[in-house]
Amino acid sequence: MNDYEKLAERLFPDITMTPEQYEEKYPARPLPEGARVTRFAPSPTGFLHIGNLFTAYVNKLTAENTNGVFFLRIEDTDKKREVEDGVSGILAGLRAFDVEPDEGVLGFEFEQGEYGPYQQSNRCDIYQSFAKELVQKGLAYPCFCSEGALNDIRAEQELQAVNKGYYGDWAVCRKLTAEELLEAVETGKPYVLRLRSTGDENRRIIFEDMIKGKIEMPQDIMDVVLLKTDGIPPYHFAHAVDDHLMRTTHIIRSDEWIASVPLHIALFKACGFKVPKYAHVSPLMKEDVGGKRKLSKRKDPEAAVSFFVEQGFPKTSMLEYLLTLINSNFEDWRKGSPTAPQSAFPFNLKKMSASGALFDMVKLNDVSKNVISVMTAAEVYEQMVAWAKDYDAQLYTLFSGNPDYATAIMDIDRDNKNPRKDIAKWSEIREYVAYLYDELYTPCFDLPENILPGDAADILKTYKDVLNVEDDKDTWFGKIKDMCAGLGYTPNVKEFKQTPEKFKGHVGDISAVIRIALTSRRNTPDLHSIIRLLGVKKVHQRMEDAIQYYEAQ
């Protein structure tokens, strides 16, 4: 046994599993050629950022498109960050929008898959096994520098205007011999384990990022921490060991990791691992005065995935919108395949934009309206009720109390070739259906400027006499047209436009008055259907109320 081996044994006396044994325990995955293994690896903070959902979705798509595997790993090596049961919130956000992992952590203290444990806090023995081997090979060493000593080094580096960090001549413990290190360990001094970097800052590493393209950077020369004083690794080392053993083929993660790729490559090489492919996703931005900035958890409510759940965006809407950001040819594809499932889209990692996109609520709304417009009334009802159950108790009671009525409302104008696009999210429905439920209805008979209250009263009085709820649509509208002449209006919109001086208004104004009297709104779906849903009694009552209101003016 040489000195390094002795040191390794002294440092990790209880570690008996060797890296070779772990390699056998986690063999190459039995997947078809070209299958990609991806992962989403958040900290269990309980908060899922929309940008994380975006990245996770890209991971899922990548795996799905190649018949690979998408797994969830929890990076809980930092106790300070931890939140009680922080996993559930993240999983809930993922599930809300169907970005469900195939493998890994799938619930509170529940995981599935052959490559676990998937929670880093349960993998300490594994990290230490690989760390032990690094020590044996002289590629890692214990460092006894205190926080204060580290600060002193940093201050001196600042003074000399050189790169900060623990490296080269600054790395005092690196210069200790194995014998000296062993002696220091015996004193019981706390230590961290550091990589003995073999990097040369004058040499460059080149790697191909699948989104950003070719990236060239100086080699990493830092003697980074492999194991903290508590024996747990920080992100970098854990990433190398985990993604190697879990046989991840593509590391798709957020942009901010680019700077540490040289380090990660150094780590993979030091451990003798094959370097995975990298793809760095640009962050989602938010419009701000004078430019754009990253969506902020603190300032922007829409940074949280839960916000979209609360607002009631259908999961397909959200994914549809995200897809437009992920691959800009998605919209063209959608045009050609309006009803195809999202999973049929030929997603391409390389087509992702290298720059950060602004998250556009207006566009999301538009996309969502399209999605909802092609749903059946039954689908709308089902999703709407599911949402209301959690977020609008009154609406939930109203809807589930009479499903046929609610479905009939949602069915208005829905079987058209070009359906209406009124609704972008379920939270809008309360307002949308308000006039169809007495419990939600507050009358408001305000007229457009071009209609006088007296005329409105006349219109309603005339209409009240001819109205028959049983009329079919043509008869119904025929009666409205027939009313026009007697009241000084024209049934012909074109005619009105040509000679407006000859009329008080056109049939549109008559309809507007009736619409406002019955619904208190200036735009609603087809009035004829609404009248039938409302029923004779309510229709007459509301017209009476409106007439009274106008006559009092």
Added chain:
RNA sequence: GGCCCGGUGGUCAAGUGGUUAAGACACCGCCCUUUCACGGCGGUAUCACGAGUUCGAGUCUCGUCCGGGUCACCA
């Protein structure tokens, strides 16, 4: 500050040396229309800046500027 990434209309963006510089959202106008919508047609508006290479540059090179990231015993 060092290193790295990015920069085409208000927004998402196509674009791989020769295009009238696509398309979508938003906005505006017109048309359709039996209301409200849907829909159709059209319009405003973009290559950050400066050099260079080239017959020719949004595209290649260099510089500048702007925005972002990163330089922890956080991830």
